[in-house]
Amino acid sequence: MTSASSIVNHEEDIKPMENGANYMARTSKRWVERGTKLSPKHSNSGDAVHEPVFDVEDFISPGQLYSTESGSLFHAGRILIALVGLPATSKTLLSVAITRYTRWLGVRTESFHLSKYIKKSSNIPCFLSDEFSTAEGAEFKDEIIGQVTRDMMSFFENGKGQIAIYDALNIRKKDRANIKNFFEKKNIKVLFVESIVTNPELITKNIEIAIDSEDYKNWGKHEAIKDYTKRITKNESQYERMSPMESVSYIKYLNFGERIIMNNTNYGYLVNKIVFFLMNLSNKQGSVYLSRCGRSNSDKYIDDELLNEEGIKFSKKLTNIVTDRIKQKRLERKCNTLEFNENSKDSNTKLDTLNCDNVDNTEPLNLDSLVVWTAERKRTYDTAKFFKYEGFDVQKRSQLKQLHPGVVADMGEQEIKEKYPKEFEEFQRDPYHYRFSRAESYHDLAVRMEPLLLELEHMHNDILIIAHESTLRVLYGYSMACTSLEVPTLDFTRHQLVEISFKPFNNVVTRIPIDI
Amino acid sequence: MVLHKITNEKDIKLCVIMVGLPARGKSFISQKIVRYLSWLSINCKCFNVGNYRRVLGVDNPKYGFFDFDNVNSYEIRENALKLAFEDMLSWFDSDLENNQVAIIDATNSTRARRNWLINNCQKNNVHPMFLESWCDDKETIMANVKDIATTSPDYDGMDLNTAEEDFMKRIENYQNVYSTLNTTDDKDITFVKLINTSHEIIINKIQTYLQSRIVFYVMNIRIKPKCIWLSRHGESIYNVEQKIGGDSSLSERGLKYSVKLKQLIQENVKDNQELSVWTSTLKRTQETAQHLPYKKLEWKALDELDAGVCDGMTYEEIEEVYPEDFKARDEDKYEYRYRGGESYRDVVIRLEPVIMELERQENVLIITHQAVLRCIYAYFMNVPKEESPWVSIPLHTLIKLEPRAYGTKVTRIKANIPAVSTYKEKGTSHVGESSSAKGSHNLLVNAPEIN
Structure with missing residues (x-):
């Protein structure tokens, strides 16, 4: 067990108190720690979920409530999460998603993908349990597994790591027993997460994703599908499903959360929190679209106004752009699936007989498949009105309320600097955690928005979120694994629609211009 | 699909x-x-x-x-x-x-x-x-x-x-x-x-x-019956000086309480029962726990409500320096957030991991602070949020909670060591409980939890 004591005294915090020699007042044991030594990377770069965890003393994640000297949170100790499952069961997606979420909470998590290690040392895309029947192969396999294990141990021991996620097949009891014995000896708890997919549509989708990867870069689609399917079948014969008889702790995850079975996982808050997250995770088809609202006459925090003419024009344009984009993406998906089905039939259908133009581009979007969330303020809800006219589901979500600016509402930087010079200085030191008088900090906002982040994970189809810049920053920050230094600097102009596509390995942002 | x-x-x-x-x-x-x-x-x-x-x-x-x-x-x-x-x-x-x-x-x-x-x-x-x-x-x-x-x-x-x-x-x-x-x-x-x-x-x-x-x-949730013991830290130097917040040490009387606490716990907890002691990261709770021969855990989440700029001030000083804030806090104490500090709602949010862990544990003694205990107490006793910031949790009193199917049983055990009262009634900066306030809060304690 580790202690959850407060972290280091910052030198800048040790200064004479204003109320005289009140040496016993709280100086450093604040809820919010200030002044990190990191400087933000340039913002708006790609998904940072695979960047190493920062090894800086006072590094704080956006959704983190406190920090400890040991680096561990929730009194949970160190945990190895080992995935179990056949190819095409979303193991990589799961490991990345859990990494993203737990890092947001402040846990030092890193995922270790065995396939990446193999790729580094050999050119064949291979999956361990079937490719190594020779002595040479077995040696290669042991070496690779040894490498991953060493890296994971080093992450725990030298990198203050709390959760390592081991992304490999681990389909045989023997493999699992080895993992368990090795890590438990080092006082690291081991939890298996077994992903089982029986839904044919999900399998198809996962195969599609797999053959789209680097592994099959120069392969024909048909061959790739054939090869990959063969790999699944080969592994299937060696697969020993987990059961209570195995006396290990495990979570079974069936068809992407349709059913979850936890066995002997009495590991505390953190593991339960991960299951909580898994209950909400869904296999996303669609994307998340982020947009600001249109203009209103005074555009002030204080007024709750409807849009002006320019704003209405903007919202019309936005409606067209979003619906067109979604139509286009669905069309691509449909084509891919058609093509895929043709290929996996193992027939000799020529690809060129398949014509994507056969799919009707003019058919209207299915109304159920897009949801629009807005804040409760009139101008954001008003921005969605053309979606409402077209029959889409438009919902006001109170959690999308913008960051409460407190006393500095509707002030420019210059004005704040003049009226609140001391506060401004502090704000600049830590814009993520600083609260102006009566204001919320970004940290407050992120904590208050956590339910919404999980709901966002829950969504299966396309969603458009129209909200204030501050709220969009938090949503984006979570989706792209930004640090708390970056979140307040993220840029959302009214001239761009931000599209976040969820991919198993990393999320991808596309900025689509809105010309008005 | x-x-x-x-x-x-x-x-x-x-x-x-x-x-x-x-x-x-x-x-x-x-x-x-x-x-x-x-x-x-x-x-x-x-x-x-x-x-x-x-x-x-x-x-x-x-x-x-x-x-x-x-x-x-x-x-x-x-x-x-x-x-x-x-x-x-x-x-x-x-x-x-x-x-x-x-x-x-x-x-x-x-x-x-x-x-x-x-x-x-x-x-x-x-x-x-x-x-x-x-x-x-x-x-x-x-x-x-x-x-x-x-x-x-x-x-x-x-x-x-x-x-x-x-x-x-x-x-x-x-x-x-x-x-x-x-x-x-x-x-x-x-x-x-x-x-x-x-x-x-x-x-x-x-x-x-x-x-x-x-x-x-x-x-x-664990269904097994268990006891949860709650105590504030012993009287601190700040308590005596009527200052809020801070990270001060115990007063002499507070140190006496830390000795008495060991005795009270040992009288009430059977020898074979396991108990873990949770404290905040602040000195006064750790000093209170110092004599207890059990496993101890420090929780950052159990630290006292952060009074921001008012940390280290007396209520009189706050009323003088921030009269508007002082009034605003009395009007909606649950939602009011100190400048640069926290509100009761903030404390509830950060306490959630503690509550979850508490549900999972067996017998726990929590030594923490007035506002934090009010929130924990409100959880176990179903106190409405408007009332929870006004619940009386006096110093040098051990509270025993026994969650049962039909409600939580409460026993208050006094240590009989005098201490200042830190209870502030609505509308005054004066500290100390009047008899009427005491009466109404006692009622609340004994009221059946459901219906």
């Missing part, structure tokens, strides 16, 4: 339907969910079918009443369910409040009855979610049987042995017809099944965030 429906959670009415034999901790779990959701400001109410049966005039039924072949009594039991269900619907329809989660607390042990509930929920636009507690651990069952035989109104005035015997026969009657939820017959419905509390948990077809939140909470 839609694995998870897209729903507008705002309009969702959720009905949690308990399933399980008697003495499996269903009422206990139901009451806990009510308490947890209310603490998070989500309106939730439990409809106990047994209570409706008592309304229908069956106060002390013998086990024969629960024989499923007994046509007359079966009809009464059906009617009790219908009454409970109707009450639930009108509660959902209330315009005054945003009522979101209802719990039907009954055995609901047959598939026929569960199907009736599913159909009627769907007809009324209510989402059903089943929550089964399945248990074959004799020890847990017997502890529950004893608890129910002692506390249930059904056995009022009956001697304990007869009551236990009758209750065991009642369970047998249910056992004859009980069909447990499984992943074949019930694969299409939303359900959670707890097998021996949390040894195995099956979570099936969770549809919404709210459902997942409830499941998350239930995963953390």
Whole structure:
């Protein structure tokens, strides 16, 4: 067990108190720690979920409530999460998603993908349990597994790591027993997460994703599908499903959360929190679209106004752009699936007989498949009105309320600097955690928005979120694994629609211009 | 393919339907969910079918009443369910409040009855979610049987042995017809099944965030009876100086309390019982815990409400320097956030991991601070959030909480070491409890927790 004591005294915090020699007042044991030594990377770069965890003393994640000297949170100790499952069961997606979420909470998590290690040392895309029947192969396999294990141990021991996620097949009891014995000896708890997919549509989708990867870069689609399917079948014969008889702790995850079975996982808050997250995770088809609202006459925090003419024009344009984009993406998906089905039939259908133009581009979007969330303020809800006219589901979500600016509402930087010079200085030191008088900090906002982040994970189809810049920053920050230094600097102009596509390995942002 | 429906959670009415034999901790779990959701400001109410049966005039039924072949009594039991269900619907329809989660607390042990509930929920636009507690651990069952035989109104005035015997026969009657939820017959419905509390948990077809939140909470509950001990730190130097916040050491009297506390705990906790002691990261709680010979944990989340710029000031000083803030805080103490500091609501949010861990642990002594204890106390005692910041938690008093199926039992043990009062009444900067304030808060302590 580790202690959850407060972290280091910052030198800048040790200064004479204003109320005289009140040496016993709280100086450093604040809820919010200030002044990190990191400087933000340039913002708006790609998904940072695979960047190493920062090894800086006072590094704080956006959704983190406190920090400890040991680096561990929730009194949970160190945990190895080992995935179990056949190819095409979303193991990589799961490991990345859990990494993203737990890092947001402040846990030092890193995922270790065995396939990446193999790729580094050999050119064949291979999956361990079937490719190594020779002595040479077995040696290669042991070496690779040894490498991953060493890296994971080093992450725990030298990198203050709390959760390592081991992304490999681990389909045989023997493999699992080895993992368990090795890590438990080092006082690291081991939890298996077994992903089982029986839904044919999900399998198809996962195969599609797999053959789209680097592994099959120069392969024909048909061959790739054939090869990959063969790999699944080969592994299937060696697969020993987990059961209570195995006396290990495990979570079974069936068809992407349709059913979850936890066995002997009495590991505390953190593991339960991960299951909580898994209950909400869904296999996303669609994307998340982020947009600001249109203009209103005074555009002030204080007024709750409807849009002006320019704003209405903007919202019309936005409606067209979003619906067109979604139509286009669905069309691509449909084509891919058609093509895929043709290929996996193992027939000799020529690809060129398949014509994507056969799919009707003019058919209207299915109304159920897009949801629009807005804040409760009139101008954001008003921005969605053309979606409402077209029959889409438009919902006001109170959690999308913008960051409460407190006393500095509707002030420019210059004005704040003049009226609140001391506060401004502090704000600049830590814009993520600083609260102006009566204001919320970004940290407050992120904590208050956590339910919404999980709901966002829950969504299966396309969603458009129209909200204030501050709220969009938090949503984006979570989706792209930004640090708390970056979140307040993220840029959302009214001239761009931000599209976040969820991919198993990393999320991808596309900025689509809105010309008005 | 839609694995998870897209729903507008705002309009969702959720009905949690308990399933399980008697003495499996269903009422206990139901009451806990009510308490947890209310603490998070989500309106939730439990409809106990047994209570409706008592309304229908069956106060002390013998086990024969629960024989499923007994046509007359079966009809009464059906009617009790219908009454409970109707009450639930009108509660959902209330315009005054945003009522979101209802719990039907009954055995609901047959598939026929569960199907009736599913159909009627769907007809009324209510989402059903089943929550089964399945248990074959004799020890847990017997502890529950004893608890129910002692506390249930059904056995009022009956001697304990007869009551236990009758209750065991009642369970047998249910056992004859009980069909447990499984992943074949019930694969299409939303359900959670707890097998021996949390040894195995099956979570099936969770549809919404709210459902997942409830499941998350239930995963953390332990049914085993336990005690939670609460104490503020001993009197600190700041307390004596009437300053708030800070990180000061104990006063002389406070140090005396730390010695006495060890004695009080040892008098009340049996030798063979395990106990862990949780403190905040602030000096005064650690000094208070210094003599206790148990495993100790420091929680950052147990640190006192951060008074921001007012940290280290007296209430008089605050009233003078920040008169508006002082007034605003008294008007809405739960929501008021100190400049650069925290509100009670902020504290509740950061306490959630503590509450979850507390649910999972057995016997715990928590040594922390006034505002934090108020929030923890409010959770266990179901104190409404407007009142919770005003609950009286005096210094040098050990509070013992025993969560039970029908409410939490409270015992206050005074250490008889004098200390200043840090209680500030509404509308004054003067510290100290008047007799009237004390009276009303004592009442609150003794009030039954539910209804």
